[in-house]
Amino acid sequence: MSYRALLRSDIRHLAKDPMLMACLFGPLAIIAFARYAFWPLAEWVKEQYAFDLTAYTGFVAFVLLTTIPLLTGVMTGLLMLDERDENLIAYFGVTPLTRRGYYRYRLLFPSLLALLSSGLYLLASGMTEIRAESVYTLLLLALEAPCIALFLVAAADNKVEGLALSKLCGLLFVGPVVAAFVPEPWQMAGMIVPTYWPAKSYMLGESREPVWSVLSFAAGLVYHVLLLKRADRAFARRMD
């Protein structure tokens, strides 16, 4: 089996596996929500509860954006666990694709999807401003998806554990919350959450602090690469 054969099989699978379709259409639904439902919702909340949601537009926009790599990452992780439970990875390992080739291919998919969908979100959601710093956010979010997928396959023994651990991925929403609301010295505690870094870089870009935004991106990039390497080693150990 080669990359091309695996891609062909995935495209065939796409029609049969509705969740893979959701990986493609989920981000589109998020974009549609941001563009068409957020503003009427904010108006309704203001009328009903006298609460101005629009004051938090930047924060809500980033939380919705975080959902995109989370969705693609979790779905890819669960797909890989399913394939591992069915011993398919061992089968791929003895084909020209090799085991390493298999999982490089698998991890490239959520990265590309997260990059494209997040880019589309920034362009079309109507909740965000496009700035030069948006590129940093996009790159970090593209790394987020394979980090999540690798975390699931490295930490879980099987799909049931993967499902339980996927609940923990909800903790990733803590990153934007810390970056937006927690006062400065306490923000250090949030640095451990990967999503803190793209959120921080994005929010600094929004508040016209380009130097701090690029520094946050650099720190986030190093952190994500370290996380990926660590998860990669853990996954390789589990496969051997």
Added chain:
Amino acid sequence: MRTMSAIASDVRFQIRHGFYGVYVLVCGLYVLLLHNISPGYKEKTALLLTFSDPGAIGLILAGGIVLLEKDQGVYDSLFVTPLRLREYLIAKAVSISVISSCAAWAIQLFALGFPAMPVHFTLGVWLTSCLFTFLSIGVVTRAKSINGFIWLSQMYSLPLAVPLAGLFDIGPSALYAVFPTNGSLLLLEAAHRPIPARESLYAVAVLSAGTAAAYAWAHRSFEKRILSRVGEGAAR
């Protein structure tokens, strides 16, 4: 006796696979969130969180367990033992409702204090959890992969989320009366205010009826789609 052993074995399985550990972290996060919400919104947020997470935990976990057991060919040997399908399903629902109840109580106690009507609250969590567990088992018999199952389970459970609109005063409340989860929300609300006997009776009745229907559907689906294929390898 067999049901009790099956429940104990399921609880051990859930502990071994880290469900309880994960829920300690998830509950901690919810408690932290609730402590930082203004008092006016706290009770409604707690109600939403309890319903959608500890309450509906079985929706994803039960199906995941069944898929794994199917892959491992557990059913080929499990149902040649004296264990009946009824006992198997009840064990799944009860064991998952144990973790649901623990998580719901932890969130309630640490974020808001002792519930106003503890028996009603516990019954609400317990029955809601059983409802979602049975629904999940019915759904998973129709799924081939874990991702396909997640997608299907969201589709099947969508109607059960309709009464949530009533929480935000959208539409007349009578509109939601036939939904079993309307009963869930009423019973979970008993954590924050005493609810009259008539409302309690209605809530228990509609939720129990929904749970019984979900059980019957899960039983039939499991029998038709999994048990009838036992012996064909991994009962796929």
